[in-house]
Amino acid sequence: VSNSTDSKKEWKITVEDYDVGHVYVASMGGQVTGRRAGTLADDGFTGCIIIDDPLKPEDAFSKIKRDAANRKLLNTVNSRKAKSDTPIIMIMQRLHTEDPTNFVMTGNLPGEWTQISIPAxxxxxxxxxxxxxxxxxxxxxxxxxxxxxxxxxxxxxxxxxxxxxxxxxxxxxxxxxxxxxxxxxxMQQPKKLGGDLIKSEWFGFYKDIPELQWRAVLVDTAQKTKEHNDYSVFLLVGMGIDGKLYLLDLLRGKWEAPELNRQAKAFLDKHKEYTWLTKPIRYMKVEDKASGTQLIQTLGTYSGVAVIPVQRNTDKLSRFMDVQVHLEANYKDKPEDRFVMVPKDAQWVGEFFEECEAFNAAFTHDHDDQVDTLIDAIEDAVIAINYSPPAA
Incomplete structure (x- = not known):
């Protein structure tokens, strides 16, 4: 650092008494007009812009402040490059699904970007x-x-x-x-915050599977397997003799048609064994569209389980509102009587809750495939509870 440097925010760098570099530091809202990172004179590396934490944690939940930070990246920081290939290095912890990292990695800032994510x-x-x-x-x-x-x-x-x-x-x-x-x-994996339609406290927890009346598999298949598309989900549920709906197992992934069929068979094979307590699987229900249609046609009946096509003619929000009362029932007055029960130690429960809590009426959530199968399961359970067989 040159002896002539007398400012904390502006340093001159010398080698053998020759000026070879210049470092200028400013806050995100500071003045950088008239300055450039790098030079036009030489090829190769001539300088860069380093951004450290462009968004404060306490500002992450303010859309106005998120948008302001993103605008500074585009309108101010990006324009300070001497050349289009002058590198920008941004160091930050993930704070929100719409934070500057997401802004950059979704193509809003010109250039080729590489993200290095380090989870704890x-x-x-x-x-x-x-x-x-x-x-x-x-x-x-x-x-x-x-x-x-x-x-x-x-x-x-x-x-x-x-x-x-x-x-x-x-x-x-x-x-x-x-x-x-x-x-x-x-973990560097921010989740969308929810719309308060589904709350995790509405669910009860169980350690051991009780005696069941029946088991069934509900399936929601994705139309495409790209990163931003929905997942395919297999949800195994059981109706307890205590009148509660038990979520027993869940498989979630992105598979093309041949692999989707293999996953469906493997899921049924995994759970085909039963006792007098657990009961056999009586059906697998699949929405009859896109990859779900070929799954129905391919499997037909597998391991004694009939694959039943389902037509969903009502929008997802309306379907959810029809079952919400059953999901929410008793959680305040009689918490021990919660209707939908989840396994206490299953690995999939955390992501399941996060998706449920993110589900909102504006449909700004990332995914709702697990919610779809949950709605199907509650619909089937309610129908079973209200069904009275005809007299002999």
């Missing part, structure tokens, strides 16, 4: 995506949870402390970390 909890699938020289640095003897996850940086954050935070514990400063905060800031 990593598994073998994540490790396999790392460059070889980084993979070698990952401790292979680190403690792992039941899902095969370990702390990315065990010396800084132990696995147990991260698992506590994931459940809604307190961080080192004593602040409570919500499931949303953990998913966003720790």
């Amino acid at each position: 909890l990593i598994d073998d699938k994540y490790i396999a995506t790392l460059p070889d020289h980084i993979q070698k640095l990952v401790p292979r003897d680190a403690e792992r949870d039941v899902q095969g996850r370990q702390s990315y940086w065990p010396k800084k954050e132990s696995l147990q402390s991260l698992l506590q935070l994931e459940k809604g514990g307190k961080d080192k400063e004593g602040a409570t970390v919500s499931r949303y905060t953990f998913s966003s800031q720790y």
Whole structure:
């Protein structure tokens, strides 16, 4: 740093008494007009723009402030490049589905962008995506949870402390970390906040499957498998003799038609065994459109389970409003009598709740495939409860 530097925000760099560089620092709202990153004189690297945390955590839930941060990236920061290929490096924790990272990675800022995402909890699938020289640095003897996850940086954050935070514990400063905060800031996977149509407290939890009257599989298939499209979902449910609906298992993924058929068969094979307590699966219901139609035609009846086509002629919101009263019933007055029950320790429950809580009337949520199967399950359960067989 040159001896002539006398400002915290502006440094001159020298090598052997020759000026070779210049660093200028400003806040996101600061003045950068008239300055350029890099030079026009030379080819190759001549400078860059580094942005650190363009959005504050406390501003993440304000659309006005999110939009303001995104506009600064486009209108101010991007225009400060000396050349179109002058690099921009942005360092930030994920805060919201519409934060500056999303703004950049969805094509709103010109140029080719690479995103490096570092979640606090990593598994073998994540490790396999790392460059070889980084993979070698990952401790292979680190403690792992039941899902095969370990702390990315065990010396800084132990696995147990991260698992506590994931459940809604307190961080080192004593602040409570919500499931949303953990998913966003720790796991780098922000979720859309919901429209208050479905609340997780409406669901009850069970540890052991009680005696059931029947079991069934509800299926929602996606039309396409691209990243932004919906998932396909297989939901196994059971009607308890206690009059409650039990969600028993859920499989979610993005599959083309041949793989979708294999997944359907594997899901039925996994659950075809039954006892007098659990009862056999009496049907698999599939919406009769797009990839669902070929699934119905391909399977027909599989392992003794009839695949039944379903026509959905009512919009999703109307269908949900018809079953909401049953989902919400008793959760305040008689919490022990909640109608829909979920397994206490199943790995899929967290994502299931997040999708349910994100579901809203404006349909700005990312996905609602699990909600679709939930609605189908409640509809079937209510029909079964209200059905009276004809007299012999």
